[in-house]
Amino acid sequence: MGSVGDSYDNALMENFWSTLKIELVHRNSWRTRDEAENAIFAYIDGWYNSRRLQKDLGYLSPDEYETA
Template sequence: MRAGVQASMGSVGDSFDNALAENLWMIIKTECIRGRVFATRAEANLALFEYIDGFHNSRRVQKRLGYLSPIEFEEKHYTDQAAAERGNLKPRKPHLTS
């Protein structure tokens, strides 16, 4: 660009990426940052890491997952998959010998 400014996310005229990023930062500020005072930048970084990696990405319930957390959704998926596989097994007929 002539002014030397580059878009932070997405392509020119595409607001979708920026809207998603802004929404994520709003959630982080509301659920993790607001109302807290950090003594150091390292303490703030640790709080952000623990929130994003330890809660937001793994334990926070999500509408798209049927109001389950990603961990709960994955556990349910594997439980359902194992039950379906057990249901598909046919009992063996005993081998008769004379």
């Protein structure tokens, strides 16, 4: 994290929101707010956090890295 006023303050979250919008939100539409909330939760908890490939883990997912 940077100090107050640095461009690094929000860079991590801005990257996350950008990825979420590109990979989920702009590719789908939902009839209700509950459907959207459930889809976003499933994306974050079910795929982004556990199965998404991570450069710092040698291009393994966190699950694969922990298993190895």
